[in-house]
Amino acid sequence: MMKKSINLITLGCSKNLVDSEKILGQLSHEHFELMHDADQAADIVIVNTCGFIRDAKQESIDTILAFVEARKRGEVQELLITGCLSQRYREELKKEVPEVDAWFGVFDTDALFAHLKEKYVRQNTARMLTTPSHYAYLKVSEGCDRSCAFCAIPLIRGKHLSVPPAELLTEARQLAARGVKEIILIAQDLSSYGYDLERKSLLAPLVEALSEIPGIEWIRLHYAYPTNFPVDVIPVMAGNPRVCRYLDIPLQHINDQVLKSMRRGHGRTATLKLIRKLRMEVPGIALRTTMLVGFPGETREAFSELLDFVREARFERLGVFTYSPEEGTSAFRLGDPVPEKEKEKRAAKLMAVQQEISMEINASRVGQVMTVLVDEEGPDHFIGRTAFDSPGVDNEVYLEKSPGVAPGDFVQAEITGAGEFELFARPVPDSSPL
Numbered sequence: 001m002m003k004k005s006i007n008l009i010t011l012g013c014s015k016n017l018v019d020s021e022k023i024l025g026q027l028s029h030e031h032f033e034l035m036h037d038a039d040q041a042a043d044i045v046i047v048n049t050c051g052f053i054r055d056a057k058q059e060s061i062d063t064i065l066a067f068v069e070a071r072k073r074g075e076v077q078e079l080l081i082t083g084c085l086s087q088r089y090r091e092e093l094k095k096e097v098p099e100v101d102a103w104f105g106v107f108d109t110d111a112l113f114a115h116l117k118e119k120y121v122r123q124n125t126a127r128m129l130t131t132p133s134h135y136a137y138l139k140v141s142e143g144c145d146r147s148c149a150f151c152a153i154p155l156i157r158g159k160h161l162s163v164p165p166a167e168l169l170t171e172a173r174q175l176a177a178r179g180v181k182e183i184i185l186i187a188q189d190l191s192s193y194g195y196d197l198e199r200k201s202l203l204a205p206l207v208e209a210l211s212e213i214p215g216i217e218w219i220r221l222h223y224a225y226p227t228n229f230p231v232d233v234i235p236v237m238a239g240n241p242r243v244c245r246y247l248d249i250p251l252q253h254i255n256d257q258v259l260k261s262m263r264r265g266h267g268r269t270a271t272l273k274l275i276r277k278l279r280m281e282v283p284g285i286a287l288r289t290t291m292l293v294g295f296p297g298e299t300r301e302a303f304s305e306l307l308d309f310v311r312e313a314r315f316e317r318l319g320v321f322t323y324s325p326e327e328g329t330s331a332f333r334l335g336d337p338v339p340e341k342e343k344e345k346r347a348a349k350l351m352a353v354q355q356e357i358s359m360e361i362n363a364s365r366v367g368q369v370m371t372v373l374v375d376e377e378g379p380d381h382f383i384g385r386t387a388f389d390s391p392g393v394d395n396e397v398y399l400e401k402s403p404g405v406a407p408g409d410f411v412q413a414e415i416t417g418a419g420e421f422e423l424f425a426r427p428v429p430d431s432s433p434l
Contacts, residue, residue, distance in 0.1 A: 004077075005033040006116075007042035009067075010130070011060050012050025014186050014222070014392075016083060017130065018139040020048045023082075023109060024128035027118060036130045041075045044116075049085035051156060054324035060085045068099045080104065082112060084156045106157060127171075132375055134408035135182035135218075135391060136175050140168055140206070144188040146225060148252075149263045149331035150295065150323060153188055160189060162197050165206050169213070176215035181408065182373065183210060184220045184390060191225040201230035211242040217410065218373070220390055222248040226274055227265035238282045244387045245282050248317075250290040254309040255302035258295055263330065275313060286388035288317035291350060294343030295323045296334035303346050310353055316361055317394050318354045320347045355420045362395070362418035369428055372397045372413045374405060384411070386423070400426040 006027065010020040023046070024034050035042060045067050049060035060083075070076045078101045086093065087105035094103055104112045113119065129136055143157040172183055185207070187193060194202025203221075210219055219242055221233070226249055237243050253259050256267045278285055291306065310318065322343040325336045374384040375391065382399040389395045399405075399413055405427060417424035 003031060003033045004044060005035065005042040006044045006046060007035045007038045007040070008046045008048060009037055009063060010048045011063060012048075012052065012056055012084065014137045014184070015139055015188070016048055016050060018127075018137050018186070019083070019106070021127040021130055023048075023112070024130075025126040026113070027116070031118065032116075034128065036128070041070070043076070044078045044080065045070075045076050046080045046082060046112075049081060049083035051084035051086075051088045052153065053321065053326070057085055064093075064097060064100065068097060071099060080112065080115065082106070082108065087156050088152065127175075129175075129178070129180075131391070132407060133179050134373070134375075135184065136180045137184045137186050138168060138172060138175075138210075139163070139186050140190065140193050141187040145192065146189060146227075146265070147263050147330070149261060149334075150292065150326065150329055152326040152329055155328050157188065160192050160196055162193050162195070162202070164197065165194075165202060165209065168206065169209055172210055172216065173213055176213050179215075179408065181215060181410075182218040182220065183216055184222060186222045188223065189225045190221060190223050191227070191229050193230075201232065203230045204232040204236050207233060207236050207243055208240065211240050217242060218244050218387060220244045220246055222390065224249045226251055226271060229274055231277070234278065234281050237285070245285045246288070246388055246390070247278065247285060248288040248390065252290065252292045253295070253298075253302075253306055255298070255305050258298050258302050261297050261331075261334075262292075262295060286316035287313075288319075288390070288394065289315050290319045290321065292321050292323055293346040293350060294338040296331060296337050298323075298338060298346075307350060307353060310350060311357070314357050314361070315354070316358075316388060318351075318357075319393070320350050320354075322347050358395075359418070359420045362420070362423055365415045365423060366418055367415065369412055369414050370397075370425070372399055372411050372425060374399065374407050374409045374411060376407050377401075382407075395421050395423060397423045397425050402427040 008020050008024055010017050027034055047063055050056040064081060067076055067079050071079050080102050081100050082104040084106060086103045090103045102115050141160055141162045143160045144154045145160040207219055210216060224247060237245060251271060252262060252264060254268050259267055325332050370386050372384040372386055374382045376383050382405060384397045384399055405411055412428045413425035414428055415423050415425050
């Protein structure tokens with residue numbers, strides 16, 4: 001019998017990507033030809049959807065409809081939908097898009113496998129990497145116990161549930177054995193890792209244990225919640241050479257009233273105190289954050305306060321979202337009083353400030369020699385990252401081509417130029433790839 005082909009399309013965040021990798025990793029290569037985000041036709045298409053905010057939901061719907069049309073043209077035999085959007089709106093979507101063959105929620109992997117006539121056994125370590133082979137995401141927990149007014153993730157993913165450290169270390173060792181050199185820790189709430197297991201944060205000891213795995217050179221921390229931030233991880237970041245001096249810590253806002261309405265659990269004073277502590281105790285740290293503009297009650301004065309805060313804090317990396325009301329969240333009853341055009345205007349103004357900051361920081365790097373991890377080879381340059389950059393969301397380094405350099409290498413490079421969100425570099429003579 002000829003193998004059927006499966007093309008799994010992943011939308012949304014890196015946490016969704018890990019879910020997709022684990023689905024692909026447990027499907028039989030004897031029965032299926034497996035692809036991820038492929039442009040070519042396939043017998044079966046599985047779309048792993050995102051349902052976080054309006055734009056992400058729209059992208060998921062548009063993708064589903066595009067494959068519905070492909071199915072009508074005979075290019076796809078079967079269309080299956082899973083992930084967050086399906087988890088949240090499955091019954092409504094069944095009625096609206098009857099052409100889809102089956103819908104599955106985020107915890108229905110066993111049902112998905114049964115539909116494919118495959119046996120499913122939960123295995124964290126079974127993964128088909130879809131990233132370049134030298135880095136991988138390590139999802140340390142599922143769900144979230146926070147009650148942020150704007151966020152639907154707890155409604156979709158449920159309560160916070162940590163993966164036991166032993167399982168994560170086994171998974172990381174297997175990744176390292178496959179050539180992974182950079183581990184990127186991800187969770188909806190990294191700060192709460194371990195509390196459901198031992199009533200205390202286990203993040204610092206986990207990071208220390210990961211750093212002892214041979215082959216792992218960089219460990220990066222993503223999505224740390226600012227309230228009850230595990231301060232014992234700070235000296236680990238400062239003193240362990242394998243832990244990147246980089247932290248993704250979404251702050252969302254700085255105005256006390258907006259933060260209170262968002263139910264974030266922290267205010268301006270606590271935020272400033274934490275930033276000062278991180279800057280002081282981890283010299284040279286790159287802080288990445290996310291801001292949410294246009295939340296109900298965000299006045300022009302509150303937005304001006306946010307602008308001033310970003311100018312003063314000088315985050316190395318920053319992203320901006322505009323508010324969209326989500327059914328079932330506590331903010332939904334507040335309506336959507338800030339006009340969409342005003343939200344977009346505020347987002348653009350905030351990003352313009354960040355572009356200036358990013359340009360100044362990048363320009364200060366010119367003349368320095370930095371370690372660059374090469375991610376891919378382009379037609380004219382290698383494309384890589386410094387320890388201060390995460391893949392897909394942060395700056396890139398355009399590295400002059402040099403004999404003996406290949407993707408996955410660590411290269412010492414002199415920074416020769418800078419843009420708002422990129423650096424230009426050349427390998428230092430006589431420095432061998434690491």
